[in-house]
Structure formats: C-alpha cells, structure tokens
Amino acid sequence: MNFEELKIIEPILKALKKENYTEPTSIQEKAIPLILNKMDVLGSAQTGTGKTAAFAIPILQHLFLDHHRKSKPQKIKSLIITPTRELAIQIAESFTTYGQFTGIKNTVVFGGVKQGPQTRALHKGVDVLVATPGRLLDLINQGFIKLNCVEYFVLDEADRMLDMGFINDIRKIITKLPKRRQSLFFSATMPQNIVDLSRTILINPKKVAVSPVSSTAETIQQSLYYTNKSSKKDLLFHILQDKKINHVLVFSRTKRGADRIARNLKKQNIIAAAIHGDKAQGNRQKTLTKFKTLELRVLVATDIAARGIDIDKLKYVINYDIPNIAEMYVHRIGRSGRAGEKGNSISMCEPEENIYIKEIEKLIDQKIKVIKENPFPQTDKPMTAKEKRELAKAKEQKKQAFFAAKKRKKQNKSNSSKFSKRNKKQI
Ligand code: AMP
Numbered sequence: 001m002n003f004e005e006l007k008i009i010e011p012i013l014k015a016l017k018k019e020n021y022t023e024p025t026s027i028q029e030k031a032i033p034l035i036l037n038k039m040d041v042l043g044s045a046q047t048g049t050g051k052t053a054a055f056a057i058p059i060l061q062h063l064f065l066d067h068h069r070k071s072k073p074q075k076i077k078s079l080i081i082t083p084t085r086e087l088a089i090q091i092a093e094s095f096t097t098y099g100q101f102t103g104i105k106n107t108v109v110f111g112g113v114k115q116g117p118q119t120r121a122l123h124k125g126v127d128v129l130v131a132t133p134g135r136l137l138d139l140i141n142q143g144f145i146k147l148n149c150v151e152y153f154v155l156d157e158a159d160r161m162l163d164m165g166f167i168n169d170i171r172k173i174i175t176k177l178p179k180r181r182q183s184l185f186f187s188a189t190m191p192q193n194i195v196d197l198s199r200t201i202l203i204n205p206k207k208v209a210v211s212p213v214s215s216t217a218e219t220i221q222q223s224l225y226y227t228n229k230s231s232k233k234d235l236l237f238h239i240l241q242d243k244k245i246n247h248v249l250v251f252s253r254t255k256r257g258a259d260r261i262a263r264n265l266k267k268q269n270i271i272a273a274a275i276h277g278d279k280a281q282g283n284r285q286k287t288l289t290k291f292k293t294l295e296l297r298v299l300v301a302t303d304i305a306a307r308g309i310d311i312d313k314l315k316y317v318i319n320y321d322i323p324n325i326a327e328m329y330v331h332r333i334g335r336s337g338r339a340g341e342k343g344n345s346i347s348m349c350e351p352e353e354n355i356y357i358k359e360i361e362k363l364i365d366q367k368i369k370v371i372k373e374n375p376f377p378q379t380d381k382p383m384t385a386k387e388k389r390e391l392a393k394a395k396e397q398k399k400q401a402f403f404a405a406k407k408r409k410k411q412n413k414s415n416s417s418k419f420s421k422r423n424k425k426q427i
Contacts, residue, residue: 001023001024001029002022002023002024003016003021003023003024006024006028006029006032006033006036007033007036008032008057008061009061009064009065011064011101011102012057012060012061012064012098012099012101012102014101015097015098015099015100015101016057016098018100019097019098020284020305021053024050024053025049025050025053025054025210026049026050026210027043027045027049027050027051027054027208027210028050028053028054028057030054030208030210031043031054031055031058031184031208032054032057032058034206034208035054035055035058035059035062035182035184036058036061036062038062038182039182039204039205039206040182040183040184040185040202040203040204040205040206041055041184041185041202041205041206041207041208042185042198042202042205042206042207042208043055043184043185043186043187043207043208043209044186044187044188044189044190044207044208044209044210045186045188045208045209045210046157046188046327047087047157047188047325047327047328048327048328048330048331049210051156051186052090052091052094053094053098055080055154055156055184055186056091056094056095056098056099057098059078059128059152059154060095060098060099060102060104060128062151062152062182063077063078063102063104063127063128063152064099064102064103064104066151067103067104074125074126075125075127075146075149076126076127076128076129076145076146076147076149076150077127077128077149077150077151077152078127078128078129078150078151078152078153078154079128079129079131079147079150079152079153079154079177080128080129080130080131080153080154080156081130081131081132081133081136081154081155081156081161081170081173082130082131082132082156082157083132083133083156083157083160083161083164083166084110084132084157084160085110085111085112085132086324086325087156087157087325088108088109088110088130088131088132089108089110090325091108091130091156092106092107092108092128092130095128095130097277099128104127104128105124105125105126105127105128106126106127106128106129106130107121107122107126107128107129107130108129108130108131109122109129109130109131109132109135109136109139109145110131110132110135111132111134111135111138113392115135115138115139115144118135118139119139119144122139122144122145123144129145133161133166133169133170133173134166134169136169136173137169137172137173140173140176147173147176147177147178148176148178149178150177150178150181151178151180151181151182152181152182152184153177153181153182153183153184153201154183154184154185154186155170155183155184155185155186155201156186157186157187157188158185158186158187158194158197158198159187159188159189159190159191159194160188162193162194162197167197170197171200174200174201183201183202183203183205185198185201185202185205219337219343220333220334220336220337220343220344220345221342221343221344221345221369222333222344222345222347222368222369223344223345223346223347223368223369223370223371224346224347224349224357224368224369224370224371225239225346225347225348225349225370225371225374225376226349226354226370226374226377226378227348227349227350227374227376227377227378228350228351228376228378228379228380229350229351229352229380231376232320232321232348232350233261233264234375234376235348235374235375235376236250236261236264236265236318236320236348237264237265237268237270238375238376239318239346240265240270240297240298245316246294246297247291247294247297247313247314247315247316248297248298248299248314248315248316248317248318249291249298249299249301249306249311249314249316249317249318249335249336250272250298250299250300250301250317250318250320251300251301251302251303251306251317251318251319251320251321251323251332252274252300252301252302252320252321253302253303253321253323254302255276255277255278255302257320257321258274258275258276258300258301258302258305259274259276259300261274261300261320262274262298262300265298265300270297270298271295271296271297271298272296272297272298272299272300273287273290273291273296273298273299273300274287274299274300274301275287275288275299275300275301275302275305275306276301276302276305277302277305279305284305287299291311292311300320303323303328303331303332306332306335311335314335314336314337314343315336315337315342315343315344316336316344316345316346317332317333317335317336317343317344317345317346318345318346318347318348319332319333319345319346319347319348320348321348321350321353322347322348322349322350322353322356322357322360323356324353324356326356326359326360326362326363326364327363329347329356329360329363329364330360330363330364332345333345347368349378350378350380351378351380351381351382351383352382352383354382355382
C-alpha cells in the first residue's frame with residue numbers, strides 16, 4: 001500500500017515525499033480512507049504509531065478541496081484538542097509539514113505562557129487550530145476564538161485528557177461546536193468512561209485499532225548515561241571510542257543541534273554528517289546513501305528527518321538528548337535492531353531531562369540500565385521553576401530584539417529606496 005493508493009492529493013503527496021514517507025503506517029492505512037469518506041472515527045492508537053498524520057492528512061485534504069468550493073477565510077474550520085503543550089506543538093508542526101504545499105494555515109494555543117502571541121496569530125486568520133483545553137476555553141471566554149465554523153473536530157489522547165482532569169472543559173468545548181461536523185476521537189486505551197465520552201461526540205463511528213508502540217522497546221538493549229549539558233560533546237566522543245560502534249544514528253532534537261554535533265565529530269576525525277528538514281532533498285538523499293553504504297560512521301538526524309530512514313542492519317542508536325514525549329523514545333530506539341539484528345540504544349541525559357527518563361521508564365515498563373563507568377557524571381541540578389521562567393523570558397527578549405532590529409533594517413532600506421527614486425525623478 002502506498003499513499004497514492006489512498007487517493008491523497010498531489011500537494012500533500014509532494015510533502016510526504018519530501019519527508020521521505022514511503023508508505024502509510026497501519027493506523028494511516030486504516031483511518032485515512034474512512035476520514036476521507038467523511039465518517040466519524042473512534043481510533044484506538046497512541047503517539048508513535050503515526051496517528052497524527054492519520055488525521056492531519058485527510059483533514060488537510062478536505063480543507064484543500066473545500067477551499068475551492070466555499071472559501072471562508074479567517075475562520076477556524078478544524079479544531080484539534082490534545083492534553084499537553086508538547087503534543088499540541090507537535091501536532092501543529094505536523095499540519096505545517098504535511099500541508100506545506102496546500103496554503104492551509106494553522107496555529108497552536110496552550111497554557112503556561114503569555115497569550116499575546118497566540119491571540120495575534122489567531123487574529124491573522126487560521127484554518128486549523130490545535131489547542132489544549134484550558135487555554136482554549138479561556139480564549140473562547142475572552143472572545144478571541146469562535147468555533148461556530150468548525151467542520152472537522154479531533155479529540156486526541158482522550159484517556160490522558162480524562163486522567164488530567166479535563167473532562168468538564170471538554171464537555172464545555174463540545175457545546176460550542178456546530179452539530180453538523182465530522183469528529184475523530186483517539187485514545188490509547190478504551191475503558192468504559194472513554195467509550196461513554198466518545199458516544200457524546202461521535203455519530204455512528206467506525207472503529208480502528210493498532211497495537212501500542214511501547215512493546216518494541218523490549219527487544220533492544222538500552223543504556224543510559226546521566227551527565228551535564230556541557231559534557232555531552234565529550235561524552236559522545238568518549239562513547240564513540242568504542243570501535244564496535246561503527247555505524248550509528250545519533251538523534252538531536254533540533255536542526256542546529258544536529259549540525260553542531262556533526263561538526264564537532266568531524267573535528268575529532270569521526271566521519272559524520274547531519275540530515276534535517278533544512279537540507280535540500282538531494283543533499284539528504286546523498287547523505288543517506290553514504291550512511292547506508294557505510295561510508296559514514298555517524299549520521300546525526302532530527303526526529304522528523306529520521307522517520308523516513310529505514311536501515312536494516314543498524315545496530316546502534318544514540319539519543320544525544322532525551323525526547324520530551326516518551327513514545328518518541330520508543331520510536332527512536334526502534335530504528336535499530338531491525339531485520340533480526342540486535343539493537344542497542346545509548347541515551348545521554350542532562351539534568352533537565354531526568355524527568356523525561358521517568359516518563360519513558362513508565363511507558364516501557366522497565367528501568368533503563370545506567371552506565372556507572374562514566375567519566376562525565378551528572379553533577380548539575382535541574383533548574384528551578386523560577387530559573388526556567390527567567391531563562392524563557394531572556395530568550396523571548398532576545399527574540400523580540402532580533403525581530404525589532406530586522407524590522408528597523410527593512411524600514412531603513414525601504415526609506416532609502418524611496419529617497420533614491422525621488423532623487424532620480426528630480427534629476
Ligand atoms: P505520531 O504517532 O503521530 O506521533 O507519529 C510518530 C512519528 O512517525 C512522527 O515523527 C512522524 O513524523 C512519523 N511518521 C508518521 N507517519 C509516517 C510514515 N508514513 N512514514 C514514516 N514516518 C511516519
């Protein structure tokens with residue numbers, strides 16, 4: 001099965017190709033045709049199974065095709081609610097990625113940060129809104145958001161929503177939605193209270209289910225170094241002194257981080273290269289081929305770029321940082337140990353990431369072996385909430401200053417070009 005067979009339209013196919021998605025995952029194969037047929041869907045699946053694309057792709061397709069028929073600019077036509085800020089950001093990024101050639105706009109709102117940037121983004125007009133329940137209700141109550149044009153509604157990670165006490169918020173949100181809409185409801189588990197909730201949202205739903213992602217972790221040997229942020233570069237070099245690790249995929253959360261890691265390794269005469277979304281497709285393909293043919297010892301990749309990578313004989317995965325979504329960890333380490341090979345994963349955890357390790361161990365239901373012989377042990381403490389707030393504030397100020405400087409530069413440029421035109425006329 002491929003995406004063409006699922007009748008995905010060209011602008012979305014183009015984005016999927018760019019992301020190196022060669023074939024749909026099980027949940028996508030099952031859910032996409034139903035959603036394209038405008039059915040309500042009750043999906044039993046969790047993060048890591050490709051669930052986001054399973055609903056984002058057909059929603060983008062509906063919106064794109066609807067657009068030509070009845071364009072209602074500046075109205076939210078699709079609402080996705082999800083329990084956590086991390087998931088919300090990730091879902092919005094997925095809509096941006098899969099919808100990059102459709103012109104369909106999305107934005108994301110979540111609590112715990114100032115609402116100004118979010119309301120400004122909403123004011124510009126969006127087709128798709130991804131939200132956590134509390135902030136969504138807040139902005140509805142303040143009149144910044146209207147849901148009366150929503151045609152496609154997704155409730156994501158329903159069981160976590162209930163666990164986190166969002167049930168009343170969800171009920172209130174549902175009352176604001178038009179009755180005529182398509183609804184999709186996803187949950188990793190389906191206890192009775194979730195089924196009951198789904199009945200209040202869905203009409204004649206079709207059911208789809210895929211097995212949980214956490215099980216893949218059992219077959220892979222996992223180890224963990226607790227270290228400091230500043231020691232990671234040296235620790236990675238130390239780990240790679242082991243000549244057994246001769247073909248390894250290193251994960252980095254950010255694109256810039258991936259470039260930096262590859263650069264540092266090259267300085268140490270380790271043959272490495274990075275791939276991520278900012279590299280041209282041809283360049284990515286070339287790097288990947290070099291890695292597959294063992295010309296490269298180390299490939300550094302971001303999560304998104306690594307998704308399309310399928311290397312049968314890969315034995316080692318290194319997590320240079322710990323993913324903040326536990327399922328992502330399972331996905332990362334699942335890149336190794338394919339086609340009967342023994343898989344090994346090595347994770348490098350800095351103090352701020354200690355909490356993610358706890359969440360991962362809960363998901364995979366096992367403790368990850370901590371390496372004691374560690375020349376760079378963790379000595380720093382995680383930041384306090386106040387320190388984190390201050391850091392975020394400083395970063396925001398730096399960003400604002402950067403954009404203000406850019407705006408000033410643009411303004412100066414346009415003023416000087418007006419001036420020179422006027423001068424030319426006078427001459
Ligand atoms: P999700 O379950 O939505 O969190 O997806 C898990 C990961 O799988 C994400 O990083 C996606 O980019 C990736 N992914 C989703 N669908 C596909 C696909 N068809 N082929 C390759 N990777 C995919």
